[in-house]
Amino acid sequence: MLQSIVHIALVVQDYDDAIAFYTKKLNFTLVEDTYQPEQDKRWVVVAPPGxxxxxxxxxxxxxxxxxPFIGNQSGGRVFLFLNTDDFWRDYNEMVSRGIKFVREPKEQSYGMVAVFKDLYGNLWDLLQLNDDHPLMMRAK
Structure with missing residues (x-):
């Protein structure tokens, strides 16, 4: 059996503000932005670069x-985890683009991590997992 999680829904206040944040501040790619007239909403999908x-x-x-769930989808816990191949490159770039980090970079047993907020206050981990981390081993 082969299954995968395709999308994670993130409740936002405004489509255009969210698109601007994710594409300009986090350098994500806008994968799709399709108006759905029957529901008077948009299908907006973004993805990390690469x-x-x-x-x-x-x-x-x-x-x-x-x-009430905008910015608090996980009750104040880290909600999303963004793994990178170069922690310091991305951390420094994000800081230069005005991303607010609420926990400074720290070396952990699994790799480097720092916590930042998105435009609505959801908490994210910026990670660079060690090469021997189980998720990294699966990718090889």
Whole structure:
């Protein structure tokens, strides 16, 4: 059996603000931005540069009960994990683009990590996993 997670939905306040943040601040690629007139919404998908795996579906809150979850989809825990092949390159680039890091870089047993906030306050790990980490071993 072969299965994979294709998209992770991220509730956002505004499509265009979210697209600008992810493409200009995080250097993500805009994979798709399609208007869906029958639902009066857009299907907006972004992905990290060079990624061929899971993408992020930017889903605008469409009901009042969804709005409190903007920026707090995981109850204040780190929600998403962005792995890189060069931690310091990406960390320095993100800082230069105004990304707010809430936990400074730290060497851990699994690799380098720092925590940053997206435009709505969701917490992300910027990671460079060690070559011997199980996820890195799977990729080989």
């Amino acid at each position: 990624s061929t795996g899971t993408t992020i579906l930017l889903a605008k809150a469409s009901k009042p009960e969804q709005e």
